[in-house]
Structures are given as C-alpha cells and as structure tokens.
Amino acid sequence: MSLVKLLSLPELGDSRGGLIAVEENQTVPFPIKRVYYIYGTQPGIARGFHAHKALKQIAICVSGKCRFVLDDGARREEVWLDSPTKGLVIEDMTWREMHDFTEDCILLVLASEHYDERDYIRNYDEFLKIGRLK
Numbered sequence: 001m002s003l004v005k006l007l008s009l010p011e012l013g014d015s016r017g018g019l020i021a022v023e024e025n026q027t028v029p030f031p032i033k034r035v036y037y038i039y040g041t042q043p044g045i046a047r048g049f050h051a052h053k054a055l056k057q058i059a060i061c062v063s064g065k066c067r068f069v070l071d072d073g074a075r076r077e078e079v080w081l082d083s084p085t086k087g088l089v090i091e092d093m094t095w096r097e098m099h100d101f102t103e104d105c106i107l108l109v110l111a112s113e114h115y116d117e118r119d120y121i122r123n124y125d126e127f128l129k130i131g132r133l134k
C-alpha cells in the first residue's frame, strides 16, 4: 500500500466561490485536538525533517502548494499538495519533509494530539532505530 494516502475533500462552493468543510470523525478519521497553519515560508526553505511517535495528522494546502516527502524507513514517496481538495493523511512513525513552498502557500494541519515535543523524533537514524523496535 502506498505511503501517500489522500482524502478527496468535497467542494461545497457555488457561484460565489469555494467552500470545503472538514469534520472530526467523518472526513478526518480521528478526533481533532489541535489545528495549526504554516504560512509565509521563505523561498528555498524546507521544513519538517522529523517523525512523530503517536501523532496522526491531515495536511491541506488551502492556498498555494508544497511538496511532501513521506518515509516509513523502508519506502520514500512524495506528493504535491496543490489543491484545497487534497487532504494528506500523515500516520504516526512517518518521517516527513516539506519542500518547494510557493509564496502564497498556507499549509493547514489538523492534529490528533496536543503539541508535545516529546512525541517528535528529529533525528533520522533514531527514527530508523525506533521503527525497527516496533
């Protein structure tokens, strides 16, 4: 199975413009405890470069685009988030990198847990080691 799991978010807009609704335990397969957004990423800057032990997330580029790299220690796959209708499911124990942000990119993230730095694995070798123990 592919590491890239995309939710297709239905467009509810009309002639006035776009509208997309995202609902806990319906569109998103977990209770949403936190929402954050990344914007104004400077040219040439890449972000991420970590995994989470338990956190699950859905990432949506509500404006602009960026390229995600996902890695489970055995496979590395990439996907462009280039539409507000695409929700990328990022499972726990998945290394993620975000590259090639456009100037107008607003990356919205829905998270299954509150912020906890102890859940981060920011070293790739440690990520591989913990993954092998699981």
Ligand code: T46
Pocket: 034, 036, 038, 047, 048, 049, 057, 059, 096, 109, 115
């Ligand atoms: C992820 C990708 C997609 C907080 O204090 N609270 C928060 O909820 C978040 C997300 C971050 N922070 C602090 C932690 C750092 O001092 O904000 C700073 C920047 O976070 P970080 O370097 O982890 O940002 P990214 O863009 O590398 O990663 C973020 C999320 O942290 C991460 O969970 O999966 O976006």
